[in-house]
Amino acid sequence: MRPASQVMQLNRLGSFHQSRLSFMRTLVRRMVQENWQINSTVFDLDTEGYGTAVYEVKAKYGTYSYVLFSHYLDPENRNDRVIADQWDLTMALCEGSVDAEQLEFLRNNVPKQEAGRVDSRVFVLSRGNRSGRTFDYVVDQLTQGRQPDVDVIAEVGYLYRTTAAYGSGKLGMADWEKVRTKHRDFARPFAAEMFTCFMLRHFSLQHADYIAAQRAPKTAVKLDDDIKRYFGIGNSTGLGMAPFLINHPLLINQWIEQRETALARAIMAGREGLDTAILDRFASGTARVIQHLGEISTGDTQQNISNGLVREELQELEHWLRAEGKNIIDSHYSWAELVQYAECNWHIETQEVINSMLIELYPELVDELEEMMAVEEDQHLVPQMSLDDLKDLIEDKYDWALAIDFSRTESQGSFWYRSEEKMEPRLGQTYVDMGMEKQMPLAIGRMVRECYDEICIYMTEFPQQDVAHFILQQPNFSGAICRIQTMARSQYGDIRENLVHSDVLPIHLLRCKLSFFGVSKFDPRSRLWVRNTMFQGAPLISDFGKPFFDDWQFPIKPVLSSTSDPSVG
Amino acid sequence: MRVSRNELTASLKKAFEGLGFSVGDYQDATAMVIWSEMHGLNGLQQLQDALPSLYSCLCLHAKLIRNDDNYALLNGQSSSILLCGSQTVRLACALARQQGSGQVQLDNCHNRRFIAQRLVSAAQSDSALVAYWVEGDRAFKLSVESGAKQPIYSEFASTAISADQSLMIFVGNDLAAVEAKFSAAINPGPPIETTSPDTMINSYNDMLEQGIEIDDNLWHELDNLVARVLVESTESSRAGAGD
Numbered sequence: 001m002r003p004a005s006q007v008m009q010l011n012r013l014g015s016f017h018q019s020r021l022s023f024m025r026t027l028v029r030r031m032v033q034e035n036w037q038i039n040s041t042v043f044d045l046d047t048e049g050y051g052t053a054v055y056e057v058k059a060k061y062g063t064y065s066y067v068l069f070s071h072y073l074d075p076e077n078r079n080d081r082v083i084a085d086q087w088d089l090t091m092a093l094c095e096g097s098v099d100a101e102q103l104e105f106l107r108n109n110v111p112k113q114e115a116g117r118v119d120s121r122v123f124v125l126s127r128g129n130r131s132g133r134t135f136d137y138v139v140d141q142l143t144q145g146r147q148p149d150v151d152v153i154a155e156v157g158y159l160y161r162t163t164a165a166y167g168s169g170k171l172g173m174a175d176w177e178k179v180r181t182k183h184r185d186f187a188r189p190f191a192a193e194m195f196t197c198f199m200l201r202h203f204s205l206q207h208a209d210y211i212a213a214q215r216a217p218k219t220a221v222k223l224d225d226d227i228k229r230y231f232g233i234g235n236s237t238g239l240g241m242a243p244f245l246i247n248h249p250l251l252i253n254q255w256i257e258q259r260e261t262a263l264a265r266a267i268m269a270g271r272e273g274l275d276t277a278i279l280d281r282f283a284s285g286t287a288r289v290i291q292h293l294g295e296i297s298t299g300d301t302q303q304n305i306s307n308g309l310v311r312e313e314l315q316e317l318e319h320w321l322r323a324e325g326k327n328i329i330d331s332h333y334s335w336a337e338l339v340q341y342a343e344c345n346w347h348i349e350t351q352e353v354i355n356s357m358l359i360e361l362y363p364e365l366v367d368e369l370e371e372m373m374a375v376e377e378d379q380h381l382v383p384q385m386s387l388d389d390l391k392d393l394i395e396d397k398y399d400w401a402l403a404i405d406f407s408r409t410e411s412q413g414s415f416w417y418r419s420e421e422k423m424e425p426r427l428g429q430t431y432v433d434m435g436m437e438k439q440m441p442l443a444i445g446r447m448v449r450e451c452y453d454e455i456c457i458y459m460t461e462f463p464q465q466d467v468a469h470f471i472l473q474q475p476n477f478s479g480a481i482c483r484i485q486t487m488a489r490s491q492y493g494d495i496r497e498n499l500v501h502s503d504v505l506p507i508h509l510l511r512c513k514l515s516f517f518g519v520s521k522f523d524p525r526s527r528l529w530v531r532n533t534m535f536q537g538a539p540l541i542s543d544f545g546k547p548f549f550d551d552w553q554f555p556i557k558p559v560l561s562s563t564s565d566p567s568v569g
Numbered sequence: 570m571r572v573s574r575n576e577l578t579a580s581l582k583k584a585f586e587g588l589g590f591s592v593g594d595y596q597d598a599t600a601m602v603i604w605s606e607m608h609g610l611n612g613l614q615q616l617q618d619a620l621p622s623l624y625s626c627l628c629l630h631a632k633l634i635r636n637d638d639n640y641a642l643l644n645g646q647s648s649s650i651l652l653c654g655s656q657t658v659r660l661a662c663a664l665a666r667q668q669g670s671g672q673v674q675l676d677n678c679h680n681r682r683f684i685a686q687r688l689v690s691a692a693q694s695d696s697a698l699v700a701y702w703v704e705g706d707r708a709f710k711l712s713v714e715s716g717a718k719q720p721i722y723s724e725f726a727s728t729a730i731s732a733d734q735s736l737m738i739f740v741g742n743d744l745a746a747v748e749a750k751f752s753a754a755i756n757p758g759p760p761i762e763t764t765s766p767d768t769m770i771n772s773y774n775d776m777l778e779q780g781i782e783i784d785d786n787l788w789h790e791l792d793n794l795v796a797r798v799l800v801e802s803t804e805s806s807r808a809g810a811g812d
Contacts, residue, residue, distance in 0.1 A: 081810070120573060120780045169575030176575055178777050239810055380694060381593075383659035384666035418583075419806055420799040426810045428800075435800030441592050468663035472643075472656055475630040479593025528810060 001260040001491070005400070008256075010497035014508025015349040017356040018553055020363060021258055022518030023190045025550065026370040027198065028538050030185075034060040035545035038202070042103075045070060047214040049207055052107070054098060055199060059185040064123075065098040066199045067091060067106050070207070078129050080163045080236040083421045085115065087127035089160060089203070093196050094122050095174070095183065113164070113171075114422055120174045123183075123192040126165040128200050131234060135159050135208070138223070142212035145219045147227060150557050154230075155297050157521060157533040159204040161234025165193040180374065189251065189374050190517060194534075201233045201535050225540060226558040232536025235519060238529035239425045242509040243416065245495065246442045249483070253493030254375040255516050259359075260492070262366040266358040267339060269365060273332035276325070278361055283321040285357045285554075290314050292554040298523040306349055313350040360553065379486040381478060383468035387459050390467060390481065394452050397488045400496040401445035402452060412446070413502025415439040427506060427528065443500040444483070451480040520555060570788060571780030577603055580791050587797030589628045590652070597687070598651035604686030606781060608719065609764065609772035612683070617787050619649055619680045631656050631675055639668035645678025645734070653678050657738055658687040662696050665740035670750060675736045681709075684736065685720055688713045697744040699751045703731040708757045714744040719766035725757040 006012065018025065037058040045051035055066040068091040077086050090111045098106070102121070109116030113127055134148075134156045141148040167190070168176040179186050186192040205228050212220040223231075245252055270278070293307045293314075321328070335358055342351045359366055395402065405411055415428050417435040428435055441447065454474050462469070467485075471478045487493050498504070507527050514522070519532040537555030539548065572580075578599055585595035605612025631643040631653040641660055645653045657675045664671030681702045688698045692713040700711045708725040737755070741747040800806065 117570070119571065120778065169573030170579075172570075172572060172576065172780060175573040175777055175780075178573075182778075380690070381655075381659060382694070383663040417800045418798060419802045419810070420796070421802040421807075423795075423799060424810055426800075426806055428806070433806060434803070435806070438798050438800050447592075466663050466667075468656075468660045469633070469636075472631065472633045472660065475594070475652075475656060476591040477593070478655060479591060479596060482593055482596075 001257075001264045004492050004494075005496065007260060008492055008494065008496045010495055010505065010508045012348055012352065013495065013512035014505065015352040016259075016512055016515035017353055018515055018518040018520060019259060019262065019356045019359045020366050020550070020553075021255075021262055021359070021370055021373065022516055023188065023194050023373075024198075024518030024535055024538070025553070026188065026367075026373075027191055027194045028535075028552070029367070029370075029548075029550055031059075031195075031198075032539055032544050032546075032548045032550075036060070038066075038199075038541050038544075040206075043210075045207075045210060047211075048072070049211040049214070052103070053203060054103065055202075056097065061184040063096060064183075064185070065094045065096065066196070067094060067098060067103065067110065068199075068203055069107060069111050071111060073129070075132065078132070080129060080161065082164060082238065082240060082424050084163065085113075087111075087113070087163070088130045089128040089200065091126050091128075091196060091200065091203075092118065092122050093124040093126075093192055093199075096121065113166075117172045119172050120178065122173045123179055123186065124165055124167045124196040125171060125173060126162055126193075126196045126200065128160040128162045128204075128233070130160055131156050131158055138208050139211050139215070142208060142223065143216045143220050145216075145221050147221065147224050147560070150227065150230065150560070153227065154295050154557050156234070157230075157536050158201075158232050158234040159208055160200060161236060161531070162197050162200055162534075163236055165196050167193045187374070188370070189255075194517065197233050197235070197534050198538070201231065201538075202541055204233065205231060205540075224560065225542070226560055228540055229537060229552075230555065230558050232520075232533040232538070232555070235514075235532050235534050236525075236529060237510050237514060237532065239416075239427060239506055239510075241513050242506050243425050243440060243442055245509050245513055246444060246499070248377050249487055249493035250375050250377050250379070250490065252495075253487075253490040255373055256492040257490075258369045258372050259516075262359045262362075262369055263355050265365040266362045267335045269362050270335035270358075273334065274329055276329060279321060279325055279328060281361060282357065283318055283325075285360060286314050286318040286321065288556055289353055289357065289554045290318065291556045292520070295557060296521050296523070300524040303522060303524050306347070309347045310350045310353060313346045314353065317354070356553070360551075363550065379482045381467065381471075381482040382485050383466065383471075385467045385485065387455055387465055387467065387470055388463070390485070391452070391455055391459070393488050394448060394455075394484060398445075398448045398452075398484065398494075401448040404445050404449065404498050406446055406449055410502040411498060412443075412500050414500045414504055416442045416499070427504075429502075430500075441479075443498070444494055445498045446500060447480045448484060451477045451484070520553075570783060570785055572783055572788070573780055574603060574607065574777065577606075577781055577783070580788075580795060583798050584791045584794035585651075587794035588623055588626075591628070593655070594628070594652055597655045598683075600690070601651060601654065601683040601686045603781075604689070605683055607773045607776045608685070608769040610682060610685060610722070610769075613781075613783055613787060615680060615682055617784065617790075619651070620790065622679065623649060623651070626652070628652060631678070633660075634676075639664045639671050641671075641673045643673060643675045645675050647677055647679070647734075649680045650678055650683045650736070651680060654684050654687045657736065658684070658691050658698070658740075661698070661738040661740040662691050662694070665696060665742070670739070670741040670746070672740075672750065672754070673738045675738070677734050678736060679734060681734075681736045684738075685711050685722070688720055688738075689718060691740070692717055695742070696740050697742065697747045699739040699744075699747050700736060701739075701751065701755055701757070702736045703727050703733055705731070710751075710757065710760075712744060712748065715742065717766070719769045721766065722764040722769075723760035724762040725760050727757070 042054035523531040537552035581599040661671040661673040713720040
């Protein structure tokens with residue numbers, strides 16, 4: 001497997017793409033293969049599409065309810081930020097069936113989101129806003145009896161975007177341990193949150209069909225299934241996600257270790273050479289990514305440059321694969337050689353796209369790893385460890401932290417804090433913004449450096465002493481030592497970057513986590529937040545139980561059959 | 570009102586941070602309170618009782634007074650177990666690893682019932698532990714076998730009323746050996762009440778399923794402490810969130 005010194009660099013983490021192990025992919029595999037039955041038991045909407053919908057979900061191990069409230073929202077008040085207090089849609093995922101009394105309770109609380117309270121029967125609370133660019137357009141087209149233009153859809157990719165999906169016990173909801181131990185259908189990290197977004201996608205498509213039919217019962221058409229599959233759910237992700245990666249190092253270690261294991265297995269599978277079938281699949285996958293990247297619409301200059309570069313390099317790769325296929329096979333060329341070539345010659349994002357594509361080729365070697373993505377975030381301090389050993393351990397495992405010169409102004413040019421506005425995490429400029437004294441402890445590199453320096457000072461007087469005695473003298477370092485000793489037992493987990501440097505790019509943190517969620521089409525809006533698309537290309541509920549080739553990554557525009565061509569109407 | 574363990578954890582960490590606890594301390598203190606509550610030992614009521622003194626505690630930790638081979642004496646400086654408990658148990662475990670067994674006496678320390686979670690946590694690293702203390706006319710003992718997830722919690726009638734604020738920790742490789750050391754040092758007689766591991770497990774499972782009941786006033790007080798770590802929002806600070 002690749003060393004942490006390579007993998008845990010922030011810019012590489014920020015170049016990750018979704019893979020077969022991403023949570024949306026594993027959720028969809030599970031739902032389709034287990035043929036989950038999802039039906040609306042309440043669909044009480046007025047002619048404009050406002051009201052209540054309840055879906056009953058019969059999964060393999062249990063029954064759940066997805067409850068959604070659709071509200072009128074003045075476009076002036078539509079805001080994707082966490083600080084918003086009104087949304088077009090609000091929803092909750094609950095255990096079991098929902099009776100009239102519980103529905104009323106939910107109606108009184110779910111639309112308030114953070115300002116409301118729910119109970120331990122609820123797993124996830126979420127909300128969504130309409131896309132101003134596509135929703136009305138699509139409904140108008142359907143109302144007029146036409147399918148929407150795929151090129152218009154490609155510009156956005158969704159009808160609604162979610163701005164938050166809260167789980168893990170927030171606001172009175174079920175504790176993650178309860179979900180994990182009692183409800184096997186959602187026992188993987190973020191499975192319930194991803195399902196809530198998947199159901200939002202389902203509702204959004206049903207919603208457009210419904211409103212069009214209400215407006216023109218005789219002429220309206222329903223969205224074509226191929227177009228439906230091309231719709232995802234939009235997502236805006238800001239700094240709220242960043243502290244999670246720092247505060248759950250064992251979980252991040254687990255995710256990255258599984259992804260690296262998958263990559264290592266794929267590379268090993270090709271160590272003796274490649275055959276025509278696998279090479280053809282790889283070339284087709286390459287062509288698809290080239291098209292996918294070409295269809296991304298973003299106003300971010302840097303992302304556009306990066307997408308262009310990756311496309312050029314992948315075009316080079318595809319051309320080589322098509323032209324040299326026979327030689328590649330005859331010469332026993334291996335994936336390891338390709339990976340090495342990419343590392344030496346191509347952009348870091350191209351390298352990670354190729355890695356995702358390699359993982360894609362070997363489901364039989366990779367998919368079992370999806371069961372290994374959860375871990376208890378349990379850190380332990382080893383009090384009997386000698387300080388000599390601890391010092392060696394820091395020098396070995398945290399050499400990257402000791403290499404940072406924190407005396408330089410720019411090395412401490414930023415700080416992270418929580419705003420009083422919904423406790424939103426924010427990034428401040430040192431000595432410029434207020435709140436430095438309340439900064440969050442996310443500067444792991446600096447914390448390690450300070451701890452190391454104190455150990456060195458203490459050891460001049462007590463060279464033979466152990467950790468237990470050191471923390472009697474310096475109790476404020478117990479947290480640092482606990483983390484250092486715990487993480488030293490794992491390979492990945494700590495991000496090797498100074499997260500308080502003036503030029504830190506938090507967007508890489510967001511992209512890393514989002515890649516494990518399985519999103520696509522990154523559209524950075526600044527260095528602090530990014531828009532993206534979830535479930536674009538995924539099967540529909542009507543596809544569940546049918547033969548399924550799990551191949552919806554890097555979605556591309558559908559080629560419509562003549563019956564669904566927009567011009568046919 | 571009811572809250573989940575995850576939600577209470579997030580709130581307590583920030584509340585303890587608001588009281589001035591350092592990272593390791595607020596993580597440990599949070600774990601101690603929640604463990605006690607969920608296992609039926611009234612952690613939240615204990616916290617509510619302890620808060621007035623925590624507001625003015627200056628976050629003092631235990632000081633080492635004496636360390637002879639496998640025995641150490643600490644002074645808790647009138648602080649709380651929430652701040653001194655981890656140090657004490659860790660020192661006892663380190664002594665046990667180096668000497669075969671360890672005994673630490675922590676004097677002058679409050680809120681000793683919170684120590685249970687620290688013992689259980691240490692027991693996961695191949696240590697067996699016993700803790701003992703006296704409160705007025707009652708004595709208390711917690712015993713945890715190596716690797717066990719729950720202790721046995723016993724209450725005794727004390728022979729004499731004591732205002733002593735001491736806590737004794739005994740550590741070794743297995744509980745039988747630790748109990749023998751304990752009995753040789755202290756003999757509290759037969760317990761008048763014992764809380765079994767099963768009772769604690771049932772309490773834990775009920776709270777995991779239904780949520781944890783918390784007094785509205787305490788929740789409000791925690792909110793006020795959480796507010797201490799939040800920063801005022803301004804137009805400029807909104808730029809730090811991406812606006």
